[in-house]
Amino acid sequence: MRDVIVVGGGLAGLVAALRLRRAGLHTTLVHMGRGGLQLGQGTIDVLGYRPSLVAHPLTELGEFCALEERRGGPTHPYNLLGVEPVRVGVGFLRELVGEAMAGDIETNVLLPTALGGLRPTTLYPASMAAGTVSLDPSDPGALHDGSRVVVVGIEQLKDFSCQLVAQNLATIELPGGGRLETRSASVSFPGRGTEADSNAVAIARALDRPERRRDFVAALGRLARRGETIAVPNVLGLTDETFTAIADGLGRPVFEIPLPPPGVAGMRLTDRLTDLARAYRVEMILGSRVIGAETGLGRIRSLRLGTAGHETDLEARYVLLAPGGFESGAIELDSYGRLHEPALGLPLAVPDAELLNDSWAGEQPIFRTGVATDCTMRVVEPATGEPVHENLYAAGGFLAGAQRWDEKSGEGIALASAVRAADSIIEQLKES
Amino acid sequence: MADLTVDVVVIGGGATGAGVARDVAMRGLSVALVDRADLAQGTTARYHGLLHSGGRYVVSDPESARECAEENRIVTRIHANAVEQTGGLFVVTPDDSEEYADGFLAAAASAQVPAEEITVAQALAREPRLNPGIKRAFAVLDGTVDGWAMVRGAAESARAYGAHILPYHEVTAIHRDGDRVVGVTVRDVKAGADKRITCRFVMNAAGPWAGRVAALAGCEDVDVVPGRGIMIAMNHRLVNTVINRCIKPADGDILVPVHTVAIIGTTDVKAADPDKLPIPRAEVQQMLDAGEALVPGFRRARAVHAWAGARPLVKDTRVSASDTRHMSRGMSVLDHASRDGLAGMLTITGGKLTTYRLMAERIVDIMCEQMGEDRPCRTADEPVPAAEGAPTYTVTHRLADREKDRRDDQIICECELMSKSMFLDLLEEDPSATLDDLRRRLRLGMGPCQGGFCSTRAAGLMCAAGARSSVQATDELRGFLKHRWIGLWPILAGGQLRQAALDEWIARGTLDIDHAPGQTDPIEPYPVGTEIDERDRARARAVIGGQEVPA
Ligand SMILES: Cc1cc2nc3c(=O)[nH]c(=O)nc-3n(C[C@H](O)[C@H](O)[C@H](O)COP(=O)(O)OP(=O)(O)OC[C@H]3O[C@@H](n4cnc5c(N)ncnc54)[C@H](O)[C@@H]3O)c2cc1C
Ligand SMILES: Cc1cc2nc3c(=O)[nH]c(=O)nc-3n(C[C@H](O)[C@H](O)[C@H](O)COP(=O)(O)OP(=O)(O)OC[C@H]3O[C@@H](n4cnc5c(N)ncnc54)[C@H](O)[C@@H]3O)c2cc1C
Numbered sequence: 001m002r003d004v005i006v007v008g009g010g011l012a013g014l015v016a017a018l019r020l021r022r023a024g025l026h027t028t029l030v031h032m033g034r035g036g037l038q039l040g041q042g043t044i045d046v047l048g049y050r051p052s053l054v055a056h057p058l059t060e061l062g063e064f065c066a067l068e069e070r071r072g073g074p075t076h077p078y079n080l081l082g083v084e085p086v087r088v089g090v091g092f093l094r095e096l097v098g099e100a101m102a103g104d105i106e107t108n109v110l111l112p113t114a115l116g117g118l119r120p121t122t123l124y125p126a127s128m129a130a131g132t133v134s135l136d137p138s139d140p141g142a143l144h145d146g147s148r149v150v151v152v153g154i155e156q157l158k159d160f161s162c163q164l165v166a167q168n169l170a171t172i173e174l175p176g177g178g179r180l181e182t183r184s185a186s187v188s189f190p191g192r193g194t195e196a197d198s199n200a201v202a203i204a205r206a207l208d209r210p211e212r213r214r215d216f217v218a219a220l221g222r223l224a225r226r227g228e229t230i231a232v233p234n235v236l237g238l239t240d241e242t243f244t245a246i247a248d249g250l251g252r253p254v255f256e257i258p259l260p261p262p263g264v265a266g267m268r269l270t271d272r273l274t275d276l277a278r279a280y281r282v283e284m285i286l287g288s289r290v291i292g293a294e295t296g297l298g299r300i301r302s303l304r305l306g307t308a309g310h311e312t313d314l315e316a317r318y319v320l321l322a323p324g325g326f327e328s329g330a331i332e333l334d335s336y337g338r339l340h341e342p343a344l345g346l347p348l349a350v351p352d353a354e355l356l357n358d359s360w361a362g363e364q365p366i367f368r369t370g371v372a373t374d375c376t377m378r379v380v381e382p383a384t385g386e387p388v389h390e391n392l393y394a395a396g397g398f399l400a401g402a403q404r405w406d407e408k409s410g411e412g413i414a415l416a417s418a419v420r421a422a423d424s425i426i427e428q429l430k431e432s
Numbered sequence: 433m434a435d436l437t438v439d440v441v442v443i444g445g446g447a448t449g450a451g452v453a454r455d456v457a458m459r460g461l462s463v464a465l466v467d468r469a470d471l472a473q474g475t476t477a478r479y480h481g482l483l484h485s486g487g488r489y490v491v492s493d494p495e496s497a498r499e500c501a502e503e504n505r506i507v508t509r510i511h512a513n514a515v516e517q518t519g520g521l522f523v524v525t526p527d528d529s530e531e532y533a534d535g536f537l538a539a540a541a542s543a544q545v546p547a548e549e550i551t552v553a554q555a556l557a558r559e560p561r562l563n564p565g566i567k568r569a570f571a572v573l574d575g576t577v578d579g580w581a582m583v584r585g586a587a588e589s590a591r592a593y594g595a596h597i598l599p600y601h602e603v604t605a606i607h608r609d610g611d612r613v614v615g616v617t618v619r620d621v622k623a624g625a626d627k628r629i630t631c632r633f634v635m636n637a638a639g640p641w642a643g644r645v646a647a648l649a650g651c652e653d654v655d656v657v658p659g660r661g662i663m664i665a666m667n668h669r670l671v672n673t674v675i676n677r678c679i680k681p682a683d684g685d686i687l688v689p690v691h692t693v694a695i696i697g698t699t700d701v702k703a704a705d706p707d708k709l710p711i712p713r714a715e716v717q718q719m720l721d722a723g724e725a726l727v728p729g730f731r732r733a734r735a736v737h738a739w740a741g742a743r744p745l746v747k748d749t750r751v752s753a754s755d756t757r758h759m760s761r762g763m764s765v766l767d768h769a770s771r772d773g774l775a776g777m778l779t780i781t782g783g784k785l786t787t788y789r790l791m792a793e794r795i796v797d798i799m800c801e802q803m804g805e806d807r808p809c810r811t812a813d814e815p816v817p818a819a820e821g822a823p824t825y826t827v828t829h830r831l832a833d834r835e836k837d838r839r840d841d842q843i844i845c846e847c848e849l850m851s852k853s854m855f856l857d858l859l860e861e862d863p864s865a866t867l868d869d870l871r872r873r874l875r876l877g878m879g880p881c882q883g884g885f886c887s888t889r890a891a892g893l894m895c896a897a898g899a900r901s902s903v904q905a906t907d908e909l910r911g912f913l914k915h916r917w918i919g920l921w922p923i924l925a926g927g928q929l930r931q932a933a934l935d936e937w938i939a940r941g942t943l944d945i946d947h948a949p950g951q952t953d954p955i956e957p958y959p960v961g962t963e964i965d966e967r968d969r970a971r972a973r974a975v976i977g978g979q980e981v982p983a
Contacts, residue, residue: 036937113942113943114943115943116906117943158892159885161895162896163892163895164906165902167902196839196840197838259942261942326933327934332930333924333929334731335731335735336717337713357921358917360917364921364936404941405941406940
């Protein structure tokens with residue numbers, strides 16, 4: 001019999017499945033579609049704001065958790081987990097992807113955004129390394145006072161305004177003092193034929209082809225002046241090799257700036273993890289929605305999958321749910337104002353506050369809704385803390401308590417909880 | 433010294449004021465139309481979108497019904513570009529008695545409102561999503577009208593006849609010389625300067641704000657009670673025909689397909705202040721139930737946006753009763769000469785957007801009489817410039833346009849098929865236009881994603897075009913999203929809450945908009961009321977006055 005079914009193909013699901021598989025467990029990954037990872041920017045955010053800017057995510061996690069403790073309402077995942085699982089989770093990802101991700105778990109960096117701001121993150125793809133601004137006084141960082149940056153837009157790509165980015169970046173006082181010197185420029189580079197409107201994926205796909213890549217490198221080479229770092233939108237290929245080829249071709253620092261979805265860097269990371277899962281022979285059942293479960297004696301016996309017109313029951317000893325939050329439809333609010341977990345009807349931990357309010361700039365408590373777990377990531381009744389099923393675990397955006405986009409904590413929570421949940425299951429199976 | 437001298441100043445750039453300004457201009461008088469904000473952003477941006485056939489009023493108010501039927505034909509002709517001839521149905525749902533329906537056709541005939549009964553099968557063939565349990569159905573000539581396009585059309589027509597069109601000019605004082613009105617002071621909100629306009633006559637068409645405007649002239653106690661109604665837009669056209677419930681007019685009894693959405697409405701609750709119109713949850717639930725009665729499964733469709741508008745109810749015992757022949761139904765005229773002993777000012781409120789032209793004709797007749805001018809109304813005679821030779825609106829026209837230019841132009845707003853050149857052309861015409869001003873004309877950010885994707889692109893274009901600095905463009909983006917939120921949070925559920933989560937990931941997650949240059953919680957550059965905005969208003973004043981902005 002199968003040891004574990006992991007539900008969800010985002011960062012948490014993929015990493016949990018790999019962790020379980022590496023421990024030798026028979027693991028099946030079920031998902032409805034690829035997760036939020038490929039809609040995001042491909043960085044690993046551990047903790048960016050608490051709400052002040054975080055320079056050292058692990059050291060500052062304690063203070064963050066102390067504040068969260070005082071807030072009340074559903075417990076924040078980091079309060080359940082503590083620092084160590086975060087270190088282990090992020091470390092495990094590094095082990096999986098190797099050099100594709102750069103950065104240091106102890107120290108955040110700032111990366112330019114598509115609005116020309118600077119945003120904190122912890123690990124970042126190698127293709128963003130030349131754009132990092134240091135938060136560590138002992139490290140000058142790639143960009144610092146007086147660094148010259150040419151922000152290059154692509155005429156056919158509407159999701160990136162090089163003028164806006166360049167002008168805004170130049171207004172920012174850097175953490176180490178001083179400013180960047182920026183200017184903007186643009187090139188014409190249709191993804192296909194002579195189209196006027198190309199999305200990031202079409203352009204990235206074109207750049208995977210050597211002959212188109214040569215044209216692009218030549219155009220950038222003509223634009224850039226001596227001593228300038230080149231900033232481009234996140235379009236430099238669907239594979240990591242494309243970036244290396246472009247950087248080598250240019251012979252000068254170049255970096256990518258993340259865009260709204262679909263995120264090319266996020267797609268690269270998803271691809272890499274999916275390929276690894278295949279290589280490790282994680283059984284994959286794609287395009288399937290979990291629509292129910294058969295339970296008995298306090299355990300889940302099997303999950304019911306709805307796949308293209310017929311239903312299948314899948315048995316396993318353990319179930320690990322990582323289906324995401326509101327954005328992926330894993331938690332729903334119906335038109336009567338009732339919250340549901342549609343797959344299994346699990347109890348939800350709901351903030352004790354007006355769930356939605358009129359303040360655009362303020363927090364919307366509803367987004368802290370999710371499932372409650374104990375510190376092993378086993379799903380519990382929020383009211384009593386009793387396990388809902390002995391063998392049901394959860395990870396990632398499905399967990400209650402966090403405001404991920406405000407905290408810049410999404411990937412950190414996903415990794416820490418996925419690895420923690422997987423390790424709990426591994427321990428349990430060892431014992432039995 | 434006057435900055436401008438005209439015969440007539442019209443206060444309020446909603447449907448009523450725009451209609452009056454056009455009428456005055458076409459009669460050959462000089463006129464200035466002023467609004468404290470953009471044209472058509474008050475009640476005229478917060479209504480239901482229905483171009484009445486008259487059917488709604490055949491039983492309760494036949495005179496009103498007749499006026500609607502007549503004006504429907506005229507508005508369709510003179511504003512063809514703004515009107516969609518959807519047709520309408522009156523249906524008796526399983527919950528309704530047939531008593532009202534029994535008298536419907538006879539009442540329609542006597543009010544001269546075209547109507548015919550069709551079989552339930554025919555009604556369902558026409559609108560397959562309709563409740564299959566309906567008992568009877570009547571077809572009428574309802575249409576839908578884009579209030580923004582209609583007002584813009586009327587204003588452009590007035591301009592062609594020499595009118596001064598001055599949006600973002602708030603009247604702060606009305607000047608009198610003894611018992612005569614002689615002019616107004618307006619604040620040019622965008623430039624932050626005061627201007628003086630001298631005139632012979634003032635037409636107060638400030639809708640639910642008319643009482644406040646009248647007070648500026650020293651005419652106290654014009655008691656205008658706002659009657660608040662909410663509407664909810666569903667994410668697509670659940671129906672292509674206006675669906676009325678065939679009952680005595682009540683809450684939530686009409687479903688109107690407008691552009692890409694279907695709008696359910698409305699309610700009627702007294703409000704204290706037209707600048708503070710809440711969208712209470714109980715009313716949202718009431719509207720969703722009402723939708724469900726007409727279209728089963730309505731609640732599972734996605735509500736994308738909600739808004740509230742205010743009918744001005746004038747509670748004034750001194751309303752001039754002598755001149756009813758001059759009145760259109762539902763409209764109130766205050767003659768300040770007889771009421772307050774002040775010559776040269778009339779206040780006009782109420783009525784319907786459908787009959788805006790007729791209301792204007794009637795009140796401008798009164799004005800001409802008082803000014804001793806004999807000039808006939810010509811507004812029904814010719815179409816506004818934008819409608820000349822134009823066919824009536826069809827919802828698919830943008831798709832046809834994009835099919836033609838998709839190789840050469842970018843689509844900035846996918847939900848509403850708004851192209852880059854549409855946006856840049858308007859911005860070039862008026863570089864001071866805000867994203868919200870442009871939205872009202874282009875439908876930017878009005879579809880399911882509510883600006884999640886397109887507004888960032890639009891802000892980028894404003895900066896690239898040189899209309900804004902990067903910091904201004906970033907604040908403009910924040911202001912736009914903040915505005916959209918007003919009509920979003922009261923209805924968020926289901927797919928739209930999922931969308932909102934994605935939009936949050938984009939704006940706060942990927943773009944980290946809260947920490948980008950500019951203000952985290954943006955001030956409204958041109959605030960016009962509401963609780964939240966009062967704080968902004970004070971801050972904006974401080975900025976305009978060159979003072980430091982309090983944090
Ligand atoms: C809920 C609801 C639904 C409706 N549905 C329909 C419908 O489906 N069909 C239909 O035909 N009619 C409908 N109506 C009626 C229709 O909306 C109104 O008749 C019409 O919009 C009124 O326009 P107005 O110009 O009188 O007022 P407004 O559009 O409110 O214009 C008044 C203007 O005055 C301006 N103003 C205020 N103070 C000042 C100042 N000091 N200086 C300068 N300007 C100032 C305001 O900014 C505002 O723009 C509906 C009304 C409501 C409330
Ligand atoms: C026919 C029609 C069709 C529509 N279709 C869609 C659609 O498909 N999709 C969609 O998203 N929306 C649609 N809307 C709604 C529209 O986008 C706005 O929500 C509505 O016009 C309110 O405007 P707003 O968002 O600018 O105002 P709000 O967000 O309500 O408020 C913005 C500003 O207006 C001020 N304000 C508030 N109340 C008033 C008032 N009564 N008068 C003057 N100022 C006020 C506030 O101070 C604030 O600064 C439609 C509206 C109409 C009339």
